[in-house]
Amino acid sequence: MAGCVFCGIVAGELPAVRVVDEPDGVAFLDTRPVFKGHVLVVPRTHLVTLADLPTEALAGYFGLVRRLAVAVEAGLDAGGTFVAMNNKVSQSVPHLHTHVVPRTKGDGLRGFFWPRTRYTDDAEARSYADRVSAALASGRS
Template sequence: MSGCVFCGIVAGEVPAFRVADEPDGVAFLDTRPVFKGHVLVVPRTHLVALTDLPTDDLAGYFGLVQRIAGAVESGLGSGGTFVAQNNKVSQSVPHLHTHVVPRTKGDGLRGFFWPRHRYADDAEAQTYADRVAAALSAG
């Protein structure tokens, strides 16, 4: 897609510190890493959100994400990884991408990056569960 920096990286028109370039996607260092070694994995095709990724491409794409997570851990000696994805909201680049962030015990990253909100009670929680389940079965 014209003007998409990630499409430019995939095409080789925008420089990036590539980690992998495979049929299922391209992985490269994030220019604004949470921690050094933070990798972004993108599909080769311009898609905005996870819901746009064809079902037939899930195994290949997430297989690449899984291999990158293992490589970040073993290659950097991290204790693990944080793997995350924003869909539409909070995407600084509107192209599907998965963050693979190296983690070490005591690195200062606590849970998710946003505050938590409790349900008022079990009835409210059940209402949310029911709404999601209904949309899943409709869809």
């Protein structure tokens, strides 16, 4: 869809630090991560909310989300993950997306008040994406 940031990323027209690109979706690092390694998973087609995701696409899309949740934990030595999705309210980009956020005990995340951070540079961002991609490729997800 014209003007959609995530459609631009999926099409390769806009830059993103990609973690994985598969038929069921594309995953890339959030540019304002809650914690470093925070991944966004989007379907390849422009859909706005979860209700718009066709039933036949559920298994593939959420299978990818599940695999990424495991890969984020394994690849980043996280204690766990926080997986979340907003529909309309607080949805910063009107394209269906799922947040996969690495968690550690005592990381300070409380409720839905999400502190944001930044990567030091592109190389640091790429290193986080590479670690998650490697865990995904190795089957640790």
